[in-house]
Amino acid sequence: MxxxxxxxxxxxxxxxxxxxxxxxxxxxxxxxxxxxxxxxxxxxxxxxxxxxxxxxxxxxxxxxxxxxxxxxxxxxxxxxxxxxxxxxxxxxxxxxxxxxxxxxxxxxxxxxxxxxxxxxxxxxxxxxxxxxxxxKPYIPSITDELPADVVQLHTSQYRNPGQVPSGRVLVVGGGNSGFQIAAELADAGRQVELSEGRRNACVPQRLAGKDIFWWQHQLGLLRVTADSRLGRLMAANDGIVIGSSRQDLRSRGVTLRPRTTAVNGSEVLYANGSSSTVDAVIWATGFRxxxxxxxxxxxxxxxxxxxxxxxxxxxxxxxxxxxxxxxxxxxxxxxxxxxxxxxxxxxxxxxxxxxxxx
Missing domain, CATH: 3.50.50.60 (FAD/NAD(P)-binding domain)
Known part of the structure; x- marks a missing residue:
């Protein structure tokens, strides 16, 4: 012992x-x-x-x-x-x-x-x-329904585009990680789609020559307490993408999709009724x-x-x-x-x- x-x-x-x-x-x-x-x-x-x-x-x-x-x-x-x-x-x-x-x-x-x-x-x-x-990485149970030949990685496993095969790559998750990885894969020549379950606000890294954190610090937003009225409002809307935008992704050739709802073989179905066939999925679905x-x-x-x-x-x-x-x-x-x-x-x-x- x-x-x-x-x-x-x-x-x-x-x-x-x-x-x-x-x-x-x-x-x-x-x-x-x-x-x-x-x-x-x-x-x-x-x-x-x-x-x-x-x-x-x-x-x-x-x-x-x-x-x-x-x-x-x-x-x-x-x-x-x-x-x-x-x-x-x-x-x-x-x-x-x-x-x-x-x-x-x-x-x-x-x-x-x-x-x-x-x-x-x-x-x-x-x-x-x-x-x-x-x-603990969060991966939706829908992953079990994708065929074995579709490469799947959570962001905790993803390192670089070399892990991802050629073909269509679906990035699931519209937070900072999803946006960053989608842009990187597109720049590496992959055909990329980004599925967003929640449409987060996008803000630039710098505003009027100052970093967004400078503004937050000056306005006291980094000291807002969780139990305050403003804190509860901010926590409920905590998804913010910093330094990227949907327009930027589109300019790189990324196709934007709504929430992923189901799969049928290697075909992924989305909330608006559209679908696409994918060769790889990156789960940018966060942690718990x-x-x-x-x-x-x-x-x-x-x-x-x-x-x-x-x-x-x-x-x-x-x-x-x-x-x-x-x-x-x-x-x-x-x-x-x-x-x-x-x-x-x-x-x-x-x-x-x-x-x-x-």
Missing amino acids: AAQREYDVLVIGGGQAGLAMGYHLQRRGVPFTIVDAGSEIGHVWRSRWDSLRLFTPAQYANLPGMQFPAPKDTYATRDQVADYLADYASHSALQVQSQTQITQLTKISTGFAAVSAGGQTLTARSVVVATGPFS LDDSWIRIPGALDINGRLLQRRGTVKNVNALYTLGRAWQHTTGSALLGFVQHDAAWLAEQITARTASQKV
Whole structure:
């Protein structure tokens, strides 16, 4: 049996949220450890497609205590982000225990017990779930109905056009990923169609010479709270495509289609009654939170997601979460803004830790 290890605070997830959490706990003198399922820091970023770039300009991509090493108003590649996270951990003296996937979290008398895929048990008085918003790729069940000779990739598997055969490629999903990948495939000479289930608003990367994030920052839109009237309205209409447009896709030769509704062999049917025969499908259908490994009564809602408010989990003392979309504000899941939620949670954990030692 693997040895049991005990901690004051266990941070599950060594990405941007977990590292920001570690920084703030370290500054407050709270003992903690960070564990991560990946083989190295930044592995999630390195696993995305080759040409991926941040929409956030470098000046808005900082974690606490270390600026992002890129010129102002430039947009980092996926590898630059991964390198930054690794350098940040080293610069901040944050140790991350890699290749430690937590498969079960339960409540015990002294706090929590986390069991890893390798059979190790880690106990802690407090736990921060910092696994991020992209834990489980979402692929519609319709995929099972396509024939085996139609190549299918989720965006989590897509790397570059070399994976996609010649012929007609359908990209399903009208978010940023769908638009970017459709444009890349079209530029690579593929015959591309983009199916949008939801018609998201398209906004330019820059307005009147300023980046869209500059405008959001100046107008306070990145600090809008989830429980405010404006926050609820923004969260309900959170799909925005930045730096691309339908006109741009059409100019590249991309055919726009409405929602995908069914398939008949390699023929895909759309909501307006039209159809097309495809040779490959890229599922840009996003991710879903997966909290099923948290086995604590009262911690999850009816959809199996953590019940939380500003990162504190309802009904479960000393259990927290960090880095989720709209956890507290518009920017809660963004690289350069997760630090604010991390600082607030670190204060709560510090106060709790101090009270336990009295």
